[in-house]
Amino acid sequence: MSEPQIPLDDPLAPSAEPQRQTSTAVLEREQVEEQVQEPGDHERFSHYVRKEKILESALSGEPVVALCGKVWVPGRDPKKFPVCPTCKEIYEGLRAPQDGEE
Numbered sequence: 001m002s003e004p005q006i007p008l009d010d011p012l013a014p015s016a017e018p019q020r021q022t023s024t025a026v027l028e029r030e031q032v033e034e035q036v037q038e039p040g041d042h043e044r045f046s047h048y049v050r051k052e053k054i055l056e057s058a059l060s061g062e063p064v065v066a067l068c069g070k071v072w073v074p075g076r077d078p079k080k081f082p083v084c085p086t087c088k089e090i091y092e093g094l095r096a097p098q099d100g101e102e
Helices: 051-060 085-093
Strands: none
16 A cells, blocks of 8 residues: 655645744733723822922923823812822832932
8 A cells, every 4th residue: 555645735744844943932911900090080189299390390380290190280289189099009119219319
C-alpha cells in the first residue's frame, strides 16, 4: 500500500524548513472601578490643589488644576463642601516628602 499524498499548500503539512515558535504573555492590569458621578458633581466638592497655585490664581485669575483633573478658577469656601473622592484617593497615594522636598 502506498502512503497518502499531502497537498503542498496544506498548512498542517510538515515542511522542510524548521518551524518558528512564538510565545504569548499576558499583561495583567488592576482594574479600578470609578465611582459613578453625575454631570456637575465636580461642582459639589472641594478639590486638592497646591496652596501656591491657589494664591497665584487669586492674584492672576488663572484657573487651577486639581489632582482629579478638574480645571476651574477657585472662588468658593472649600470648607462648605465635602472633599472630592478622586482627589482624596490620589492624595493618599502620594508619598511623603523626603529630606528638603516639597
